[in-house]
Amino acid sequence: MKVVVLGGGVVGTAAAWYLARDGHAVTLIERHADIACGTSQSNAGLVSPGDSTAWASPVALVTFIKSLYKPDMGIKVRFNLDPHFLAWTWRFLLQCTQARANANTEVKLRLAFYARQCINALQEETGLAYDDKRKGILYFYRSQQSLDAGAKHMGYIAERGLKIEVVDRERLVELEPGLAAVKHQIAGGVYSPMDQTGDSSLFARGLAELARERHGVQFRFKTTVTALDIEGDRVKAVLTDQGPVACDAVVVSLGPESSLLARKIGIDVPVYPVKGYTATIPVDDDKGPTMGGVDEDRLIAYSRLGNRLRIASTAEFAGYDRTHRPADFAAMFRTAHDLFPGAVDESKAVLWAGLRPMMPGSVPVHGRARYANLYLDTGHGHVGWTMACGSGKLTADLIAGRRPEIDTTGLLYRN
The missing domain is CATH 3.50.50.60 (FAD/NAD(P)-binding domain)
Incomplete structure (x- = not known):
């Protein structure tokens, strides 16, 4: 055909x-x-069954409210009267029950597991090179309270086949030496060895x-x-x-x-489009992270793509606007300097903003x-x-x- x-x-x-x-x-x-x-x-570079939780959930409204008074939150909404945005928002809210969140998460996880098998089989078939690493991803937390909540959150998808390890800060640094300088700022994390990274x-x-x-x-x-x-x-x-x-x-x-x-x-x-921002920065071989990670409290993700560090943040509802300003990356760079001191020269960063095609139920x-x-x-x-x-x-x-x-x-x- x-x-x-x-x-x-x-x-x-x-x-x-x-x-x-x-x-x-x-x-x-x-x-x-x-x-x-x-x-x-450009995206965070994560190939991540561990990120299969549906966005729409009972906590979605709480996150939205926080975003109104915390400018560094990863979620931002520009109110507008676009009827398609209003219709999408209504459908999103209808998906925010725990039953729908669980059902949507299970569908996403099923497809993510299958897709991971497909991409790895395709690479083995073709030998395609794309700066990939199959070392897993670290989802880490800065307080014990958020770590406990995160481990419980990840436990739901672990019960459905995702391998995880809940780690303290010592084990976290053993897995990711690049975080050694800030280990005392981190309570611990969840390590997902089935996740991987690469340049899309x-x-x-x-x-x-x-x-x-x-x-x-x-x-x-x-x-x-x-x-x-x-x-x-x-x-x-x-x-x-x-x-x-x-x-x-x-x-x-x-x-x-x-x-x-x-x-x-x-x-x-x-x-409906959801805007995201990334920065891609050259790094020396002995600096920065060695694997992918997510700072869950600040909603900032990153990947090591060869000799580049990719940082990603923000889910912004701004229609089809793809523009960006230096201020849009400020929180991202602060976190990068915090996590990987001496590895990030933001003057060399390639800045990007683009739109993700989001369904109400994810x-x-x-x-x-x-x-x-x-x-x-x-x-x-x-x-x-x-x-x-x-x-x-x-x-x-x-x-x-x-x-x-x-x-x-x-x-x-x-x-």
């Missing part, structure tokens, strides 16, 4: 790879000049090149999707500013723009939507890098009519 994938982030690129490997003639359409220039360009943009661009070389995937860059040409219950072609592209099937992986296209054809895909959406040959693979929020390969493989299985390797309960689109 002629399959057109819309979106060249890590999610769309992974879908294109698995579809082409199945023997389909795949064309990927991307509005930027290259792969991974939007949402996938390096991965996506490398995979795109392999997809072109090995499976003939065609890429149309600097091409913006404007609409879909629909006849009856099928999409005939993707309409773009560079002309139509005929298709037998379409996969929508447009990240935060997925809902904008869906609205044009009467499909309700409640994806669970991405897959499968056929309204039309017989239109498929969704979107809404991964802050864990698109974690879930990309699992979602791509699932999408390829659905289009092929195969029984997926993963239980699809809770993952498929419902009209």
Whole structure:
């Protein structure tokens, strides 16, 4: 079949790879000049089943209220009267019961486990290099109270298959010598050895090149999707500013723009953009962390990507605004200097802000939507890098009519 994938982030690129490997003639359409220039360009670098807890929960309202008077909180909301934001917020609040939070967390964890298997199998198959480390991730806490709460919180997903170790500060520094200078500021942490790290943009661009070389995937860059040409219950072609592209099937992986296209054809895909910020800083081999980590009290994550330190923070509801100012990174740099003294020269940092495609329940959406040959693979929020390969493989299985390797309960689109 002629399959057109819309979106060249890590999610769309992974879908294109698995579809082409199945023997389909795949064309990927991307509005930027290259792969991974939007949402996938920069993130915390964490491939993390340990970060599978749904955002929507009974404590979500408390976190939101704190964000109103604590400027350094990782959650920020710009109030606006956008009806789509208001509708999304209402749906988010409906997901904030403990029952829904547990159900959504279990679905996310199932997909994250599967996706981790997929990405590692893909690397073994291809030899793809993307500054990855399989050393686990440390989630650490600055007070005993927050450590106890965090360990209980992580215990829920540990009961469902995630291996964890609750560690004191001595064991924490044994695992991560880079934190030795500040160990007395840290009460302890939760070590998740099943988590790993890597550069999503390096991965996506490398995979795109392999997809072109090995499976003939065609890429149309600097091409913006404007609409879909629909006849009856099928999409005939993707309409773009560079002309139509005929298709037998379409996969929508447009990240935060997925809902904008869906609205044009009467499909309700409640994806809303959540803005995040990152800084990428060169570091010497003997400085900084050796593995990924999350300062849970300050909601700041980081990864060691080769000779670079990637720091990420903030979930800001600001519509489709991608701008940033130096002040947006101040708390991030303070924490980096605190944790890794002498390792961070912020004058050399590459600063970035981008949008994560968030669903109200934190669970991405897959499968056929309204039309017989239109498929969704979107809404991964802050864990698109974690879930990309699992979602791509699932999408390829659905289009092929195969029984997926993963239980699809809770993952498929419902009209």
